[in-house]
Amino acid sequence: MSAFLRLKRKEMEDGEPNLVPIMNMFLVIIPFLLMSASFYHIKAVNTSIPVLSSGDAGKAGEEDSISLTVVAEFKKESIRLSVMSDRLTDQELQHFKAEYPTVGDSGFPIDKYSSHLKDIKAKYPKSETLILIPDNSTDYETIIRAMDMARKAGDVTLFPNVVLSGSAG
Amino acid sequence: MGLGARRRKSGVTPKLMLTSMMDMFTIVLLFLLCSLSDRVETIKLDKDLDLPRSSAEIRYDQNLKLVLTRSQLMIDDEKIAEVKNGKINGVDENDLKASLLYKRLKENFEKDKEKAVENPEEKTKEQQIVFVCDKSHEFRVINQVIKTAGLAGYPNFQFAVLQQ
16 A cells, blocks of 8 residues: 555544645635735726816706706815806895805814705705815815715715816906 | 653654644635725825725726825826925926926827727727825815816816725
């Protein structure tokens, strides 16, 4: 009887499986997986900057079909919100104007900003565009947060088209 | 007397305990399988690049990458300018078209245009720039970069973020 068969028989008698080949397999698989594993997941936030285009005023109709464009200005001292539409009167547009002062140095009242956006979306569900105008000193992290809040509130989609713009003048 | 010598004397062959090592490998294997992605990230996170976190769930496209770290501005892997004290060297706010950034982006835009003429199927997809930016940058700096890109023909962006 060969030495290999003797060893195999002995192992079977002992009742212990030979783990060495499995260990070898693991040693091959683990470096391969380590190379292809990603420990961070990078995603993307779609945005655009304003471009010249032919305007589409739309037709007058019911409230549900009116779409507004929301303008959110992130100033040092406050967040200013307003809306634009060719189909609403100045008085109606004034109704959605709001200003929320910052708390502390850079504590933007994001919750109030989010709930104001929810109100606008609830009244005019066809609205999809928000123009975000940050102050020159607003940091990128705050901009991304403001964009997140503008796009979604929980599971509700608010304004999926966020346009990033510099302030005029 | 050493342990080995004692064992040799008693005639018992020492056995390697592989069970605990097997357990460890199984755990490592499962963890790696869970974190396995179906595609490798092409954005490298440098020491001076800290991305903001976001709830976004969209994947970025394999397009031109504009990378703005705390110390430099790059297009893909090519260094375009240095960033010092929150200022991009060689980018004048009042004359963005004179910058190297504009020239490189314009060249790339023209190349894309030629490709689109050759392959009309690709023309339907609007070209976006993947903008990878450190979270500490102020909008003043970011605005210069995205404005320049807009002037060069890229008004649409994908801002790279870390998934929350």
